[in-house]
Amino acid sequence: MSLLEVKDLKVQLLTKGGYATAIDGLSFTLDSGEILGIAGESGSGKTMTALSLLGLLPAHAKVSGSILFNSRELVGLNNKEWHRIRGQEIAMIFQDPMTSLHPMLTVKVQMTEHMIYHLGITEAQAIKVAEELLADVRIPDPGKALNAYAGQFSGGMRQRICIAMALACNPKLLLADEPSTALDVTVQAGILTLLNRLRSERNLSIMFITHDLGVLSSLTDRLLVMYAGREVESGKTKTILQNPLHPYTRGILDSLPDSDSGEKALKSIAGFPPELGKQPVGCAFSERCPYAVATCSVHKISPTIATDNHRYFCPVGPLSEAGIKS
């Protein structure tokens, strides 16, 4: 039994033109101690997926499908029930640790508040736990750090504090939304190493959201590639990165700088993703896809299973090694 089982999740947001589908029939699982990477461009529904696991979607959003977390259905919980999940069983860290930390409150206040609320412990106990957590995420001099403000730390240190804060109530699942994107590569490497260690030490499950396939390659066990609110391909990270079967996955891999090619130009996928609510019934990537045939955009695409739980949503057939349709 997986820790998290999302089935046919659909999220619709109210826009000027009525309801628009932001997530369309997404299904995936996440085991204990596993790191699942969610890849996709902005607007592909990555962050919306994370927010729907926390019940933090806009108030007017329509949600259908099922989110089974620890054998409990999360879709349809009321606000009070969500309070017990958020920050306690499922925690989240964000891209920009400057804006996710309060600039005018000390680290102590921010780190202990939810522990006192969720765990029912005293302030003194919470401070002790906070100190241990800060030491665990390698903040030098945790006692001093507790009395400091966010602005006194560098970006990497702030993200470490956010991670410590997220771990405070011992959550089973950590949602990480582009947590290393705003950091320098040297600092990013430290955050990735930290998350990997925490996963093994605490048997923590992590859903890691980013558009950076290099980062996903280092850290994640499995990958889910999203495009325009839908899954296009999922499977083991190694399999997907070394042998992508969907043209979109191939396209984003090809657009990465490849210095061995000796060419100055970067390859890019022509065109733009469809606007929210304007996805075709069929494949949303068909407009930009070099292999698309006329029927691609018309029929709903069902997944094709390759080996080892590797599946992709493309009616034309798999891409061979060279990226040419077989």
Add this chain to the structure above:
Amino acid sequence: MTLNNALPILELSDVTVKYRRPDRKFITAVAGVNLSLHSGEILGLVGESGCGKSTLGKAAVGILPIASGEIQFESQKVEPLSRKSRPLNLRKLQLIFQDPYSSLNPRRKIGDQLADGLLNLGMKEDEAYEKSSALLERVGLSKSALTRYTHQFSGGQRQRIAIARALSLEPRVIVADEPISALDASAQAQVANLLVELVEEFGMGMIFISHDLSVVRQISDRTAVMYLGKIVEIAPTEELWSNPQHPYTKALIAAIPKPDGKGFMPLELPGDVPDPRLPPSGCRFHPRCPVAISQCAIQEPQLVSIGQRASSCLLINELHS
């Protein structure tokens, strides 16, 4: 493409830039940098945040005053921007900023923003708008953009508009400060390609400032690595990457995650860039350097050239002396 024989189009000699902090103390953001840029060349400038690369870029086009040293553009001195009008020759030296959301004016039409520079030079209005629409088409937008506003465009399109604006005065040198960092992955490749094409088409020189090392590797002819206000290594890009000399360059390259599915964890460089108010003694990198010896804390290494490349590390300099 390094044109060793030709005179550099932009030359920075021992440039130092200082900021005065609210506590009235000075911090040295750029501490004695020498750089030269040739026409048709893309020079990548990389380093962690806080290393002074943006400051250096702004100083190079004269929008920040320098504390000492000299900047020469087309053999004329670059004067810092003042209340007086900018010397005419400097219009050929342009800057593109990171965030096209804040570098374009949300309340003015794109056409008006593009035509500003041309009208200032005394061009007739209809000519200026005609040229603006040609520029928009050159950067891959339709001329209908002239009458639209910034918010009607995506990040990648906005950066194209900002590039068109920089191009309007036919620059000889463009300093691009993290021009693609704020964009989506697919827009990044498109805008980076556009910049490379423009450099080739117009034979401009470009300083490409970025923390994204892999993009710099792909597009730049030479790469300079900056650490705490100083250039620690500069070399033709491929040589720098295949055979980095300075321990800091090595650490930067080792920290890049590779999307090969092999699952290697990138290597962390412990610690942060030190406070520029109190730069470490000797080599500025020594507190974080994995191979530092005791001498590194005492003696400041000089940037020593060997062939086309140069690096500043006591250990390397000793090897070659």
